[in-house]
Amino acid sequence: MNNTYRNVKLASLMGSERTTVRVGDVEIGRGLTVIGGPCSVESEEQLLEIATGVKKAGAELLRGGVFKPRTSPYSFQGLGLKGLKIMEKAKEATGLPIVSEVLDTRDVRWVSDYVDVIQIGARNMQNFSLLKEVGKLRKPVLLKRGMQSTLEEFLNSAEYILKEGNPDVILCERGIRTFETYTRNTLDLSAVPALKELTHLPVIVDPSHGTGRASLIEPMSLASVASGADGLIIEVHNDPPRALSDKDQAITPEQFSKLVKNSRVVRSALEGLT
């Protein structure tokens, strides 16, 4: 593999060595990094309970949404600034760096003061204005694959960020849209080894959106690890049936704790392979 793709030289393509992305004490791309937290930040009590739970379970970063890209304008749209302040408190309480999504170019700079990793969601993977804007930051970006996007398009979107000068991009496979309706999306795990052979960037997996069903998240987390993923991002809620968004795919801190433990066992087995 060389660093051109369809005759274009891309900085994201595999060169001599792999990129790792440092967030606090964590180095994404070295070992297995686990990110946990709720789909939406709903209240201080909720987030602190979940944050404490995911920290205890072994997560290294805390996720939580405050700007929610919802299909319907009548669905809960997130707490915004208030949510970010709650995330700040959860970070103080647990020491976990925080990951949160931004939707609007106008919010990129001020939101980046609150968070440790800026997330670009699947619906915005080809929001090129937003990509350029986060490319100007000195802050890691977690870029989710669009639900309709090829790997070539995914790498080109990463390239928009790299080209602006931000080298710290983490790719995230989160399921693509197919005809199958049993799962919310079809988690394309072959994207993990495919991306690992194409690019030097770290690759993590989101089996929560990838399956949309709580019962499938642990097996698909283990499969993600075995496919070579550098990390997992998982939706955790203290009371899934009452979650304000994505309740069918939220797992409890207890389920998450087992998932993390078992994922680390599979990772250890993998590291022992020839």
Place this chain on the structure above:
Amino acid sequence: MNNTYRNVKLASLMGSERTTVRVGDVEIGRGLTVIGGPCSVESEEQLLEIATGVKKAGAELLRGGVFKPRTSPYSFQGLGLKGLKIMEKAKEATGLPIVSEVLDTRDVRWVSDYVDVIQIGARNMQNFSLLKEVGKLRKPVLLKRGMQSTLEEFLNSAEYILKEGNPDVILCERGIRTFETYTRNTLDLSAVPALKELTHLPVIVDPSHGTGRASLIEPMSLASVASGADGLIIEVHNDPPRALSDKDQAITPEQFSKLVKNSRVVRSALEGLT
């Protein structure tokens, strides 16, 4: 059909009468409206030649992109403000109202002073910040269906605009992404009668992006009209092989002229049916 969908009351759903959207002297949703012009505005000479050609061919609006959402950051990104000023001149010269795409919430207000219809492209159909922003305008919005979007999601995106107070939304089917590779996308013409039974908003079709092949654009334009579409939006270029973007799907003003004439014949036949 009533005005709820999955238990949510949507303003976009069919009530007692159809909406028409007035742009200058044109009323979209009454008769067949044809929009033509280049994918990208490249120069004043280019646009004036094309604008004169599409006007003569019978187009009622002029399209032209100045902010281009390109897969690769190394592709031509459009002329921006300079392009809008060229469009203004083309409007003066031909009298045709102009349609152009906006990509960034920060550009919505000032760009809206230059154009008659703001286009939201397929990649931004779920850019909810952008939808809210154009919802605050008093300017018609041409909303393209995302290449991975269901009709339910499409109508919910229209709803984001309507909810902010802007009633003038024109829906545009432009092809969805499937496994077929002969065409660039798969033009889903059943979306036209399906949307016409679900919503009161006008529905137009973009067979240029829908097929990605010049040879298929006229037959699919005729099929769009026969399916009940309120209009067509077509990419026209004076020198397709040298177009800076989308050259495989651009047609010449002469081909466009034949397409418009034939489309109006099919429309007339349709209007005579029982």
Place this chain on the structure above:
Amino acid sequence: MNNTYRNVKLASLMGSERTTVRVGDVEIGRGLTVIGGPCSVESEEQLLEIATGVKKAGAELLRGGVFKPRTSPYSFQGLGLKGLKIMEKAKEATGLPIVSEVLDTRDVRWVSDYVDVIQIGARNMQNFSLLKEVGKLRKPVLLKRGMQSTLEEFLNSAEYILKEGNPDVILCERGIRTFETYTRNTLDLSAVPALKELTHLPVIVDPSHGTGRASLIEPMSLASVASGADGLIIEVHNDPPRALSDKDQAITPEQFSKLVKNSRVVRSALEGLT
């Protein structure tokens, strides 16, 4: 376009002239041919009533299934030989040639004695044994596109039949499988002009399976005609809500009559175009 595709010389590819397929007095590929009839033959009374209705409406061939490929083994599987004998009576009564599907290589020879056109259904488009077997007949074959098949695969399946010596293949677009769930399939009408530029074989459309919704069948029939289709195949039932299969997409003889009349108006308009 020449007669190779990916370096393979295919007899199905466009050469100097178009093929027409003669069935009784009808010549498929010249003018617009309309085929109507029930999804399943259910009884003599049912079929005779429908056959009389579609004849009166202007259909030129009668369709009816006696071997039904059903997702579940517990669904109605068709009347088999008894159904063919009923079809024979309907043919005698109306003079309409008959079209029926065969599923099993062992049935090809004897069933071909009863029918005028053998249909290969979408699920069997890559049942290569069956294709070879019907290729040995001297009887027209109506080959439906598989719901997951590219145009390249579709033409290669036609080639299996042609290669065995049977030149009378009619291609039928009937919708492909996508993520959209409002319609049963996504009718890919761009396949019509695409196939017409690739192959010399006649191309018809099945908007009944293509949409799965009675309300969309007439508009999509008109669109099919406008796209250049050589014919339509439509599911018609005397009592749709009580049909033993495909009841949501069956239309009544009255609706069919209007559809045929309007389709011929669009066809006439098309023939007058430059």
Place this chain on the structure above:
Amino acid sequence: MNNTYRNVKLASLMGSERTTVRVGDVEIGRGLTVIGGPCSVESEEQLLEIATGVKKAGAELLRGGVFKPRTSPYSFQGLGLKGLKIMEKAKEATGLPIVSEVLDTRDVRWVSDYVDVIQIGARNMQNFSLLKEVGKLRKPVLLKRGMQSTLEEFLNSAEYILKEGNPDVILCERGIRTFETYTRNTLDLSAVPALKELTHLPVIVDPSHGTGRASLIEPMSLASVASGADGLIIEVHNDPPRALSDKDQAITPEQFSKLVKNSRVVRSALEGLT
């Protein structure tokens, strides 16, 4: 989960205990079963060399195609009976039971005398005549998921076999068709835990067809095991660049040996989990 699905009672749905399928000394559904061998049987020398290699690598069954379902009628179609006789010799030489595909109802009975497991390929998953015919055998059936088939359709196809009295069905996920072109298909590994919660039948994975790229087969094999698969079926060739079919996805006996060893390590780790 109970034993109805959309109000139909299906024998394939999960009841009180899991089914295992015995083939010689192997029990599929207990532990991890590995099947290896060439896409096509090409000659006695080729097959014996590969069979010896896969046996040594730890495979428990030998696969090999003698009737090949090829997109083009001009591609190699397989050795037929001659190929089966070669497979018989390979079985004698290695003791490995053999798996081979059948395409035609007329071949089911006589071919079943030669093979230990009958394979129904993806293109025939809804060839209902063929399913009924293998349902009448007393011989295990390896049923591959169609490339366009939902899990519901897959289980209904298994049901066609069970309903005829054959309880020994092994389900095989082999990738579905999506818009992504980097891989040949998109391997849907979430189907493994999804099927394990829906049905009592064993579930194996084919990462060779699932990815179509030699470099992705080992990581996806490990991921399959971690997702809970009961086995793997892998295409192995002594000289991949010269394989008569599927050369891009064939791996050598040496690569296969490493894959088997590493898969068993992941399986062991999995069995130690809580």
